Amino acid sequence: MNIGFEQNGSTDDFARPVIILKKYNLDACLIVPLTARQKTGRYYFPVGRIDNRDAVAVLSQVRFIDRKRLTNKTCTLDEKVFRSLIYAVVSASFSRKLALKYCLSHGPPLAGAGWRRR
Numbered sequence: 001m002n003i004g005f006e007q008n009g010s011t012d013d014f015a016r017p018v019i020i021l022k023k024y025n026l027d028a029c030l031i032v033p034l035t036a037r038q039k040t041g042r043y044y045f046p047v048g049r050i051d052n053r054d055a056v057a058v059l060s061q062v063r064f065i066d067r068k069r070l071t072n073k074t075c076t077l078d079e080k081v082f083r084s085l086i087y088a089v090v091s092a093s094f095s096r097k098l099a100l101k102y103c104l105s106h107g108p109p110l111a112g113a114g115w116r117r118r
Contacts, residue, residue, distance in 0.1 A: 002098055003026075004023070014031055015071055016034070017032060017033070017034040017050060017055065017074065018031040018032060018033050018070075019031065019032050019034065019047065019057060019077065019082075020070075021062070021085075021086065024064075026067070026072060027066060027068075028064060028065070028066055028067065028102050029061070029064070029065060029070075030062065031063060031064075031065055032058065032059060032061065032062045032085070032089060033057070033058050033059045033061045033063075034047065034050060034055040034057055034058070035055070035058055036053045036054065036055060036056075036058050037056065038054065038056060039056055039058075042059075043058065043060040043090055043092055043111045044057070044058060044059065045084070045085055045088040046057050046058040047085060048077075048081060049079065050075055050080075051072060051074050051075070057085055057088070057089075057091040059088060059089055060092070062089055062091065062093070073101055075096055077103065078116065081110075084105075090102050108115060
């Protein structure tokens with residue numbers, strides 16, 4: 001059951017595509033959900049084609065989830081797109097100055113993977 005503004009996926013099993021931003025341990029990770037609706041603004045970031053559909057990351061819905069909610073791997077993002085996504089997530093959550101400082105001090109992130117979350 002989803003509470004608040006979280007959206008169910010449109011498939012039979014209510015799966016929704018996500019991008020894993022960071023794996024913390026074997027059981028938990030930080031994700032950003034995707035939508036097929038073409039939206040623009042500070043809280044949306046186009047990531048290209050995923051599962052044969054144009055996808056947009058919804059930066060306002062970044063969340064920490066248990067890996068048991070992930071069902072299947074769809075693809076791996078291009079590293080340049082993933083780095084830009086990380087910067088967009090940090091920029092949407094914090095000041096741009098802090099985001100730039102964070103990205104410069106932490107170096108390039110590992111390549112992200114597109115997954116479905118149940």
